[in-house]
Amino acid sequence: MHSFEQLADLFKKRFETKHFPATPQSLYESCDYFLSIGGKRVRPVMCLMGNELFDEINPDAWYVATAIELFHNFTLMHDDIMDAAPLRRGMQTVHTKFGNNTALLGGDVMLVVAYDYLNKINNTYLHKVIALFNKTAREVCEGQQLDMDYEKQQSISLDDYIRMIELKTSVLLAASLQLGAILGGASEGNRQHIYEFGRNLGIAFQIQDDYLDAFGDPQKFGKDVGGDIRQNKKTFLLIHVLEAANSAQKKTLLQLMEENPADKVQRVLEIFKACNVDEWAWQLKQQYMDKAMQHLDAVAVVSSRKKSLMELANFLVQREH
Amino acid sequence: MHSFEQLADLFKKRFETKHFPATPQSLYESCDYFLSIGGKRVRPVMCLMGNELFDEINPDAWYVATAIELFHNFTLMHDDIMDAAPLRRGMQTVHTKFGNNTALLGGDVMLVVAYDYLNKINNTYLHKVIALFNKTAREVCEGQQLDMDYEKQQSISLDDYIRMIELKTSVLLAASLQLGAILGGASEGNRQHIYEFGRNLGIAFQIQDDYLDAFGDPQKFGKDVGGDIRQNKKTFLLIHVLEAANSAQKKTLLQLMEENPADKVQRVLEIFKACNVDEWAWQLKQQYMDKAMQHLDAVAVVSSRKKSLMELANFLVQREH
Incomplete structure (x- = not known):
């Protein structure tokens, strides 16, 4: 069993590889640039933790974790265009640096490469993994649309707002864990x-x-x-x-x-x-x-296997104030 | 064996179904609208023809054909944004009617739904089908990027131009046929x-x-x-x-x-x-x-199985002038 930090270190090392071809440079440099901005890589680590909860880490979990992180970055690239955000993590967003069209197309190709990683896994769970990945991807798009819709409305109910947050943010965290669990034979x-x-x-x-x-x-x-x-x-x-x-x-x-x-x-x-x-x-x-x-x-x-997920939960959400 | 027209009719009937959920309407109405603009549906029919060249039509070929047509429409929705095109087939483009953000997100979700259709096929060819679909999707994005790059350049060589056309247009026709052939056990x-x-x-x-x-x-x-x-x-x-x-x-x-x-x-x-x-x-x-x-x-x-593909080729490209 690994801690969150250990898995984050292991994942970051593996993730530091070329995910895209060299040419056309005008397309793929936007993808390389965006990944170089970095991030906490919480979602892929949750996939690995969801996997390790049930078994030794399945080698396929690294592919799925990579697909999840690429998917997440695809959504950020496109969200930044929609929100006209100039900066992310203190760095220029892709559309600011390379223009809207390249950011749009760079996001598209990043999503396709995410599916390339999914397609590397063994036949056994391929259908199940892609089905959950697709459902989640649709929901994340729905959440972003609702977020844009709600910004224009004068009032929203708390229930509608919670549903939007669930789609835009929560389902990808939940799916990351469940994708790992599927690969762990849960x-x-x-x-x-x-x-x-x-x-x-x-x-x-x-x-x-x-x-x-x-x-x-x-x-x-x-x-x-x-x-x-x-x-x-x-x-x-x-x-x-x-x-x-x-x-x-x-x-x-x-x-x-x-x-x-x-x-x-x-x-x-x-x-x-x-x-x-x-x-x-x-x-x-x-x-x-x-x-x-x-x-x-x-x-x-057994509860000893849940230790790192509990730590993660308490790290993400403080119980005291 | 079917002719191109017969397969086009059969496909169009099957394709006239709800591909998207009802809500959020603000997202999915853009997808429904774009598909309602219509089209010749050449690519899905080529998938069916590539399949029938080798065997009776495999039921999975209908799913893959649908995925191909949705993928093609996703690229058109995003291309229209990039080209700032006001009209397509005499109708308003999605970004003109619903705004750039919804056209972007509608395209994204259409691509995801294309993968949903791919994921409906039998295990046997799933890896192969997704691998070719992904490779082609990447190439189509590369072709669009090169097209935009070349529009800004003063001169391009004929070879570079042909390569761009190949990526932007040809590979999807080629892959449609090959995806059908894969499902036909070629x-x-x-x-x-x-x-x-x-x-x-x-x-x-x-x-x-x-x-x-x-x-x-x-x-x-x-x-x-x-x-x-x-x-x-x-x-x-x-x-x-x-x-x-x-x-x-x-x-x-x-x-x-x-x-x-x-x-x-x-x-x-x-x-x-x-x-x-x-x-x-x-x-x-x-x-x-x-x-x-x-x-x-x-x-x-046997050459009798190639008849409809020959007809298609001669229909698309006249040999006399």
């Missing part, structure tokens, strides 16, 4: 539990992310607090406060969002606190985290 | 011959397309003659004339391309004719057509 029941662990963990993680943007310690959080508030970004907190606030608070809030005064962040936070949004968010996160852990508990393998 | 040698038949036929078809734009009978051709010349589009004819013209002709040509006078088409055509570009193009097309037919001849099945 039973249908165990596969479902590990998927639900990942799905709930993903939602808890997103709630925490939204929480920290508003209430995080700037020193620990490592980025500017209040960025979401400044941009009127729809978050768990904003959606809840629009449901929970009284009419005077709601009116002030909508005015602040429209007028963007200099003290906007501070004043929105005051309304958040008056409505107990911080407590509410922390408890909602705890609920999803508890559900995640119940599903991990229910996986029918 | 030998490695026969698979290669049918691929080469399609590859050479595709190049011959493109040469003819370029030829007709300049020298076609407007009544028979059905579209405005000289469109490529007006747009300075790089074609077989333009690339050859820039190599074959004397320095005076070349100078006039470049001037016409820069200044776009009202009589541009007529004057460019005069230079084309003075350089015998029409004869040259017709012969080049004939050479590729001959190569295609040699490969079809070499396929080791």
